[in-house]
Amino acid sequence: MISSLVHKNFSMKSLFSKKYLGLSSNIVxxxxxxxxxxxxxxxxxxxxxxxxxxxxxxI
Structure with missing residues (x-):
């Protein structure tokens, strides 16, 4: 239960960081x-x- 929650949280964080990195590279x-x-x-x-x-x- 706890491990799945941690995994979900981690995957959300990694997704967010990937999105953020993509956005910042686009801005650059x-x-x-x-x-x-x-x-x-x-x-x-x-x-x-x-x-x-x-x-x-x-002229």
């Missing part, structure tokens, strides 16, 4: 993708801004 992956997009956007905007400023200087 999403954050990584967003970070890559953000850095790409930043680099592109810097290049665009410098190009626009050089064009206006030449």
């Amino acid at each position: 992956i999403l954050f990584g993708i967003n970070f890559k997009l953000f850095t790409t956007y930043l680099i592109v905007s810097i290049i665009f801004f410098s190009a626009v400023s050089t064009i206006t200087l030449f």
Whole structure:
């Protein structure tokens, strides 16, 4: 009786930890993708801004 209760509790905990680990890894992956997009956007905007400023200087 007690052993089955402990086993049930342990399986619930392991299931919860697996779900939590999956969720946290998904968050990390999403954050990584967003970070890559953000850095790409930043680099592109810097290049665009410098190009626009050089064009206006030449004009």
